[in-house]
Amino acid sequence: MTETQAAPPAKALLLLPVLVLLGLFFISVFQLFSNGFSDDDGWSLRYFRQILSRGDYQVIFARTILSSLAVAILSVVLSYPIALLLWRRERWRNILLIVVLVPWLVSLIVRTYGWLVLLGPKGVINAMLAWTGIIEQPLPLMFNDLGIVVGLTHVLIPFAVLSILSSLLAIQSNLEEASGVLGASGWQTFRLIVLPLSLPGAFTALIVIYLASVGAIVTPIVLGGMSHQFVGSQIYQEVMYTFNLNKAAAWSICLLAVSFLSLLVLKAVERRLVGTVE
Amino acid sequence: MSPANSDHPARAANPGGGRGAIQVAAVSKAYGTTTVLAGLDLAVEAGTFVTLLGPSGCGKTTLLRLIAGFIEPSQGRITIDGRDMAGLPPQRRPIGMVFQNLALFPHFSVEENVAYGLRLRRVPADEQRRKVGTFLDLVGLGHLGGRRISQLSGGQKQRVALARSLVLEPSILLLDEPLSALDLQLRKQLQTALKEIQRELGTTFVFVTHDQEEATLMSDRIVVMSAGAIQQFGAPTQIYANPANLFVAKFIGELNEIPGRIGAVTADAVEIEGAGGRLALPAGALRGFAPQPGAACVIGLRPERIAILPQTGAADGCICLPGTVVERIALGPLLRFVIRCNDQRITAVRLAGAETGLPEPGAPCRIAFDPTDARIFAPLAAPAAASFGEKP
Numbered sequence: 001m002t003e004t005q006a007a008p009p010a011k012a013l014l015l016l017p018v019l020v021l022l023g024l025f026f027i028s029v030f031q032l033f034s035n036g037f038s039d040d041d042g043w044s045l046r047y048f049r050q051i052l053s054r055g056d057y058q059v060i061f062a063r064t065i066l067s068s069l070a071v072a073i074l075s076v077v078l079s080y081p082i083a084l085l086l087w088r089r090e091r092w093r094n095i096l097l098i099v100v101l102v103p104w105l106v107s108l109i110v111r112t113y114g115w116l117v118l119l120g121p122k123g124v125i126n127a128m129l130a131w132t133g134i135i136e137q138p139l140p141l142m143f144n145d146l147g148i149v150v151g152l153t154h155v156l157i158p159f160a161v162l163s164i165l166s167s168l169l170a171i172q173s174n175l176e177e178a179s180g181v182l183g184a185s186g187w188q189t190f191r192l193i194v195l196p197l198s199l200p201g202a203f204t205a206l207i208v209i210y211l212a213s214v215g216a217i218v219t220p221i222v223l224g225g226m227s228h229q230f231v232g233s234q235i236y237q238e239v240m241y242t243f244n245l246n247k248a249a250a251w252s253i254c255l256l257a258v259s260f261l262s263l264l265v266l267k268a269v270e271r272r273l274v275g276t277v278e
Numbered sequence: 279m280s281p282a283n284s285d286h287p288a289r290a291a292n293p294g295g296g297r298g299a300i301q302v303a304a305v306s307k308a309y310g311t312t313t314v315l316a317g318l319d320l321a322v323e324a325g326t327f328v329t330l331l332g333p334s335g336c337g338k339t340t341l342l343r344l345i346a347g348f349i350e351p352s353q354g355r356i357t358i359d360g361r362d363m364a365g366l367p368p369q370r371r372p373i374g375m376v377f378q379n380l381a382l383f384p385h386f387s388v389e390e391n392v393a394y395g396l397r398l399r400r401v402p403a404d405e406q407r408r409k410v411g412t413f414l415d416l417v418g419l420g421h422l423g424g425r426r427i428s429q430l431s432g433g434q435k436q437r438v439a440l441a442r443s444l445v446l447e448p449s450i451l452l453l454d455e456p457l458s459a460l461d462l463q464l465r466k467q468l469q470t471a472l473k474e475i476q477r478e479l480g481t482t483f484v485f486v487t488h489d490q491e492e493a494t495l496m497s498d499r500i501v502v503m504s505a506g507a508i509q510q511f512g513a514p515t516q517i518y519a520n521p522a523n524l525f526v527a528k529f530i531g532e533l534n535e536i537p538g539r540i541g542a543v544t545a546d547a548v549e550i551e552g553a554g555g556r557l558a559l560p561a562g563a564l565r566g567f568a569p570q571p572g573a574a575c576v577i578g579l580r581p582e583r584i585a586i587l588p589q590t591g592a593a594d595g596c597i598c599l600p601g602t603v604v605e606r607i608a609l610g611p612l613l614r615f616v617i618r619c620n621d622q623r624i625t626a627v628r629l630a631g632a633e634t635g636l637p638e639p640g641a642p643c644r645i646a647f648d649p650t651d652a653r654i655f656a657p658l659a660a661p662a663a664a665s666f667g668e669k670p
Contacts, residue, residue: 172381172384173379174381175381177348177375177377178383179383179394180369181375182374182395182398182443182446183398184394185369193383196385197385
């Protein structure tokens with residue numbers, strides 16, 4: 001042992017904060033599970049049966065999964081060109097990166113209310129369209145799935161830009177030159193070299209954004225309204241309005257299961273699609 | 279690897295022999311006000327192994343990239359086999375290139391890497407397979423075609439990069455310091471392999487390096503460059519024996535330098551006044567400058583041209599200077615002496631095994647050299663001196 005190292009008891013002391021945090025984490029998870037598998041009268045699967053059998057709840061699950069998938073795909077597709085631009089414009093990269101990340105400086109709620117102003121029945125977009133005479137009745141742009149997808153995509157897109165950019169930056173600098181000397185056109189080089197090598201980053205973005213979106217609460221509440229719930233906003237409602245903690249816990253466990261199963265499926269797809277890229 | 283076999287199918291597949299002559303005429307390259315290359319002229323014969331040699335920053339990689347077409351000259355013209363290359367992108371030039379970092383495609387297997395160019399040219403699949411096999415055999419990787427790039431050693435990656443370029447049968451292969459990242463043993467192996475493959479295929483190789491030993495070992499012709507200009511172009515032996523100036527003499531091989539001043543100059547002799555007195559050298563020893571009496575100069579001598587003699591005795595026709603042995607080091611086949619001679623450290627080498635009668639460290643002795651072995655140079659200009667880490 002060298003002098004710079006602390007004595008064993010002191011080192012063990014350093015573990016204490018971590019142990020406290022881990023302890024709290026496991027206690028709360030245990031609490032969640034014991035809440036979920038019981039009702040006011042003791043152990044019960046009542047809420048699980050209810051959640052899994054009711055048609056309107058199945059719609060909530062389907063909406064959560066499908067909207068999140070749409071958000072993830074839309075985010076990756078929209079941010080790929082942005083990431084390419086940032087990759088190419090080395091001189092402007094840092095400034096453009098700030099532009100991409102600047103929405104994160106504003107609170108999530110403020111940004112979501114911003115969309116309310118844009119998408120509402122009397123919002124900016126509908127007002128403009130009505131003013132130009134293209135429409136007579138306002139378009140339903142929010143309090144539906146469209147509003148949720150737009151709002152969540154806006155919130156989550158910087159993740160995709162960063163993730164794709166990082167895998168583009170990891171491409172060896174002169175692979176493109178090498179491909180050119182071997183006879184490839186710019187498009188062929190992109191399709192055969194750049195795109196496949198950036199797929200891991202794109203797929204990581206897809207998974208991260210999907211998981212973040214599946215657990216979203218604020219955006220579905222504000223832009224989806226009461227009629228278009230996500231699992232997350234449903235849990236919020238059970239806790240804050242109906243005070244049914246057991247049912248909220250059962251919902252949470254279901255959400256956890258959905259996330260976990262989705263992750264397994266997405267990982268399997270990723271392996272098939274980008275498995276050849278290290 | 280057995281490319282020495284001249285019946286190798288890669289040879290038959292390649293009509294490259296006889297093609298690949300490069301003409302560089304008055305080529306300059308400047309970025310803004312910085313001139314990287316100034317008025318270069320160079321004629322490379324088809325089928326030769328040419329090395330661009332010089333310290334880092336001398337413009338050798340720029341010249342290579344100009345030939346490749348990644349950049350266009352600010353002035354001048356580059357022609358390949360008589361065709362003007364101006365405005366042609368790399369993919370339209372008859373060249374292949376091996377990059378310093380190799381630039382292999384990490385998501386392809388060895389075979390897919392080599393087949394990449396053929397695939398772009400829509401070569402039929404069975405012909406692709408045949409050619410890839412042929413060229414992987416040529417570089418000695420026939421058994422590793424299915425491997426991933428990440429599963430290869432450094433030397434194997436070099437060979438893949440080589441096969442990937444050669445499979446397209448370019449007239450000219452450009453190599454940008456491809457061996458610089460390898461350890462010495464592997465490097466030596468690949469130097470030999472590269473030379474053999476080049477001889478086998480008859481492709482013109484233009485090889486960039488800053489390692490003079492590598493250049494001497496591999497090349498038919500060496501282009502010695504410094505500060506954006508060609509210092510000398512010639513065969514390695516010619517450059518070693520008759521360097522054009524002090525920079526070339528110091529860069530290729532080892533050189534003893536004895537500073538002095540030009541004394542009396544006649545039609546066939548030059549007198550040098552130095553610490554060792556007056557030395558009369560033949561006018562033929564002057565390299566690349568017109569002697570002005572009183573001007574500073576440097577006498578250059580190769581270590582193997584210096585004899586070590588006892589303090590007294592005859593030295594027929596040789597110039598002798600007294601000195602003291604400082605070091606005596608056995609270096610495998612060589613015996614290396616450092617002798618202090620008028621405050622100058624002079625290095626001399628002898629073949630090991632012939633050491634009888636040679637002095638031990640501390641012993642007084644004389645160094646002797648044939649006047650025709652001496653070369654007289656102008657001193658280095660400041661920027662050239664800096665590349666040897668010297669103050670002018």
